[in-house]
Amino acid sequence: MTSSNPGIAYVGSLLRPYWMLVLGGILLGLVGGASVAGLLAVVNKGLYAGSGDVGGLVASFAGLCVLIVLGSVGSDISANVVGQRIIASLRKSLAAKILMAPIDQLESYRAHRLIPVLTKDVDAISDFAFFFPAFLVSGVIVVGCLIYLAVLSWPLFLVTAALIALGSFAHVLARRRGMTGFHLARQHEDDLQKHYRTIAEGAKELRLHRPRRRYVHVDLIQETVDRISDVQIKAINLLVTARALGTVMLFLVIGTALVLRPLLWPEGPASVSSGFVLVLLFMRGPIDQLIGMLPSLGRAQVAMRRIAELSDRFATAETDLLGDPANQAAEHVESIELRGVSYAFQASAAEKPFVLGPIDLRIRRGEIVFIVGENGSGKTTLIKLLLGLYVPDHGLLLRDGVPVVSETRDDYRQLFTTVFSDYYLFDALLQQDDHKREVAQRYLNRLELAHKVSVENGVFSTTDLSTGQRKRLALINAWIEGRPVLVFDEWAADQDPAFRRVFYTELLADLKRLGKTIIVISHDDRYFHCADRIVRLRDGRIDEDESDQQRKPVRAKRPPKSSPQDRAASHEASKV
């Protein structure tokens, strides 16, 4: 979407399915607006009519009243339906966009910017959608009245139109500055969201640190809130002033019309003047309503732009991610491979981006591969490339020797179950058959969670657990999914020594016996002997790739040193 106003283009694409309703609403609005103008003409005529015209005037009056009601109710209903449908489509489409967005784009967008788009921006459009029917009808009434003015007298209409154009120009200028304010305020809203996250997620740390608490409260939150309020006040004041000037301008038009009438049209009937005054006074209401809605329209425009930008940024080549999961059963895989793969994070001009690769790595079915290396050496990035979450800048990802491309990438990803170090724990088990429930129960026992958690109607009874316990629950989820490749990113880091030992020496071996391929990111060098192969990363490159047989004697399998307590705990844990 590269049009000069991506917001309008995006909303246009959302409106397209409802074009019949939109058109119907506009036509009905036109009928309503024209009828109002007609009614004013009838009223004006009535002021000068003789007694013989009463019957015709009453009939016209009643007919026009009915048309006004039908027109305005019809256009209101259609605009309301379209407005609400657009909001619903917007919400669904944004959720779909996020579900399909390239993971690296999603990661760099950051949650504190994403959430306001989903809430604030959609709400801004929703607010406008609520007023949109009135906006539409007011617009149509103004147009209808202008047409009636033109019918009454061309010269006076031209003078009026010139003054209205002048007033509108002043409004356009005011609006442009107002919009700049709304844009600025919206940017500060992102900062505010970030600070809100800070006080919610950093509550414990802030409670313990008075200077930092004060800094966050005063320098970050209060300052940002005041900045937003100042910018909004300025923007709205400008529009309100423009509105008052608009009203004065309308009276100016009335005065000018009255003064100029004898000059411009000396032989014209008095009904022209009264008709003009009547219509101009009547127009004040709808014009006021149109101008009054400009701030809301301005905010909606800013919101649309934000939504369009997000939508543009999250565009993806993988468009079938939300298809029927029934076709995506996990299959087995003989090998997964990165061939000549490199990947660089996007970075600002000042920063040097981290570059991974080029990497050649082939993992075979049934292997236990440990990915090791210093912090920041690129282990998680490597895993994300291997999982098909990041698309390589160069090189190929292969499944059983066949390149994985956009069309096959999601099928490929279904081979894996992962527990990332920043994993998200889902409380519901999607597989609900008896066997899976039994496996879940068995592993709840084995991982010493049965006293805290049970499976009820396919949902874990609680996830209010300690950090280590939650990770065990994530492991159970992974186990139950039964996929052929399991990836653990520092799973054991939060476990007590006994469970760490159970994980490396027993659970990994169990999974291997089931024919699983296992990839483990680990810093636990005490248990490196449990791997069939160790891939060591340094600065984004593979530094060593050693199989069990190649490993030097010093690294050969030997039991890790453990305390008597470790051994006792491990014995207890392995009894289940």
Ligand SMILES: Nc1ncnc2c1ncn2[C@@H]1O[C@H](COP(=O)(O)OP(=O)(O)OP(=O)(O)O)[C@@H](O)[C@H]1O
């Ligand atoms: N979203 C991102 N944008 C930019 N750079 C990133 C991003 N994620 C990671 N990096 C950079 O990539 C490098 C490798 O990160 P990665 O998480 O792969 O390391 P790691 O080996 O898993 O580290 P650790 O052992 O600490 O988990 C780091 O220097 C990090 O700063």
